[in-house]
Amino acid sequence: MLKELESDSLREECGVFGIYNNNDAATLTYFGLNALQHRGQEGAGIIVSDGKKLWGHRALGLVADAFPERVMEQLRFNSNNAIGHVRYSTAGGNSFANVQPFLIHSNEGYFAIAHNGNLVNAQQLRLSLENKGSIFQSTSDTEVVAHLIRHSKAKTDLEQITEAVSQVVGAFSFVILTEKALYAVVDAYGFRPLSLGQTDNGSYVVASETCALDVVGAIFIRDIKAGEIVEISSVGIVSYQFAKPTPAKCSMEYLYFAQPNSIIDDxxxxxxxxxxxxxxxxxxxxxxxxxxxxxxxxxxxxxxxxxxxxxxxxxxxxxxxxxxxxxxxxxxxxxxxxxxxxxxxxxxxxxxxxxxxxxxxxxxxxxxxxxxxxxxxxxxxxxxxxxxxxxxxxxxxxxxxxxxxxxxxxxxxxxxxxxxxxxxxxxxxxxxxxxxxxxxxxxxxxLRGQCVACFTGNYPTELFDDMLAFQEKC
CATH class of the missing domain: 3.40.50.2020 (Rossmann fold)
Structure with a gap:
């Protein structure tokens, strides 16, 4: 309904949330996603972990509808780490298969991934991965990064993630959950916001906006920097710079998408x-x-x-x-x-x-x-x-x-x-x-580290000839 009006509005792709080492991880993620609901209303998902295995739930619709109490009881059971996602589709279309986070199973273990942004070379990478035998279950560009991680020959999760995100071009703020750690990753341009906070009991939280930190009672620490990977584990927080930062924060975050009570890059x-x-x-x-x-x-x-x-x-x-x-x-x-x-x-x-x-x-x-x-x-x-x-x-x-x-x-x-x-x-x-x-x-x-491409036609990244056709097809 109101399709004509919605097509005449700007729409943000999604919002992400993650929390590490909290016995109420599932509930706080639910609260965090509600605070980010303005960033996506087509679908929502939560993946949780007890430090040994990962499980979760995804559904189309609003957060409140996607997670009835019976589902929340299953997510709360013994879990202390979690990531969540709310979605509005720009690339990939609106279907259950594209609802995130994606939970990836393999002989090497489990991990879950959720993404805010859009990859401009996703189609090229997808074709390359398919030629190597990858089978895709969705049309989302997020799944491309999941396959890149699993194709990596690097030894550690951090090295595999670094190798994967170094191959993609475009806007991305990822939260990735493994059995042992939570990762927050931002592209070299920092197009989309991602903030780090901490609760009173010491749990670390990452969220697309600081308004979600406020809702779960977390104190803002800092923004995840452009080109940075933050690893949160039992040993604390470790930061890695995987790409040279060239800040280009989206102007529309300040004008339209973010909640007025959010703080983005100070x-x-x-x-x-x-x-x-x-x-x-x-x-x-x-x-x-x-x-x-x-x-x-x-x-x-x-x-x-x-x-x-x-x-x-x-x-x-x-x-x-x-x-x-x-x-x-x-x-x-x-x-x-x-x-x-x-x-x-x-x-x-x-x-x-x-x-x-x-x-x-x-x-x-x-x-x-x-x-x-x-x-x-x-x-x-x-x-x-x-x-x-x-x-x-x-x-x-x-x-x-x-x-x-x-x-x-x-x-x-x-x-x-x-x-x-x-x-x-x-x-x-x-x-x-x-x-x-x-x-x-x-x-x-x-430009003071700001992206104004939609106003000028001058894009910060390389663009690919078949990209728009792929997005329209999806």
Missing amino acids: VSVYNARRRMGEKLWDDAPVDADVIIGVPESGSLVAMGMGRRSGIPVERGLIKNRYIGRSFIQPTQELRDNAVRLKLSVVKHLIEGKRVIVVDDSIVRGTTSKKIVKLLRDAGAKEVHFRSAAPPIISPCFYGINTSTKEELLASGKTLEEMREYMNVDSLAFLSVESIIEAVSRNYEGK
């Missing part, structure tokens, strides 16, 4: 979004009576714009939280008006007023256009649309489910053409320079 997501609003006003001021944000991520940006401009900020759009993927398929008439199922207007805040509406981004523009129609139908005198993201002109290959280049509104239209299409009185985007300044990462250089 930057508060909440503060970054407010600064985006301030910068957006500086870039494109306009006379108006009220500012409204498109919930949820647009709301903080609107707050920052209001602080800078002095214009009142109101909750003029209310999100219906209970419209989800399982809702009955709409008729064509309902499909044409689907945005009304998701958002409703507080009419008395809008009627007769000059309105600035702030959203996190404009992808295809279809939802934005319908939001504008809602406001005009509610009696808005003027509608001025502001995007907290610069124009998205290129697809992402690092774990965000964006449209193809041809479907991106900003890729094929001028600013005036976009304004006319959306039927707004004015249209403006945050500039690339301003979003970099607003995030304010503590890195040197023009």
Whole structure:
């Protein structure tokens, strides 16, 4: 349901969680995955270990639905280590076979693996592995890394993991669980966040966002660095640098995906979004009576714009939280008006007023256009649309489910053409320079360790000719 609206939104691939040496490992992983539910709603899984063997459960759907009490009882029994995963598919498609973590059995032992990101050379590696006899059970790029680990001739788990991840190109934050250790791995660019924390009783925790550490009562220690493998075992924590770091954190983590109460590379997501609003006003001021944000991520940006401009900020759009993927398929008439199922207007805040509406981004523009129609139908005198993201002109290959280049509104239209299409009185985007300044990462250089490829078309990594076709096929 609401497929048209969902296709016009940015989607994060997934979130990962891991905990070592805690008798409540399964329960805390369940809590951690709930805190990361915003990063993926298609499927969830937990793999646990007692130090001798691994077992677990995976299911399609939300975390709360995937793990009934009878399943949690089985996961809690004698386990003290665990990893978990929530998924939204970008590569591989949505099917049970692709739900992670994957549990790998072989004569050499067990291990489980879960992944946040997207590998741009997955198809080439997969074909090579198939030629060597590998049989794949899924279409996920994560399984490619699992096979690489098992094909390694290295002696130790750490050496096998290092050899495997050194062959892949793209974005990855892995959590890997063996009988004896928990591993956290981040690609050389650090595209996706991964944080390390510790509970009061000394258990170590890794999670895609610090908000998950907060939920399980863990104190943040540090972020896993770009190009780093962290091994957590009975002897403590050991860090290995397997690749030279070239930081390029995804801009959309700060703008859209991460929870506002998360901290990424010492930057508060909440503060970054407010600064985006301030910068957006500086870039494109306009006379108006009220500012409204498109919930949820647009709301903080609107707050920052209001602080800078002095214009009142109101909750003029209310999100219906209970419209989800399982809702009955709409008729064509309902499909044409689907945005009304998701958002409703507080009419008395809008009627007769000059309105600035702030959203996190404009992808295809279809939802934005319908939001504008809602406001005009509610009696808005003027509608001025502001995007907290610069124009998205290129697809992402690092774990965000964006449209193809041809479907991106900003890729094929001028600013005036976009304004006319959306039927707004004015249209403006945050500039690339301003979003970099607003995030304010503590890195040197023009991009300050930030990936802006979807805004510029300049990708940090090598791309492969058949990659997009493979992703579309899946």
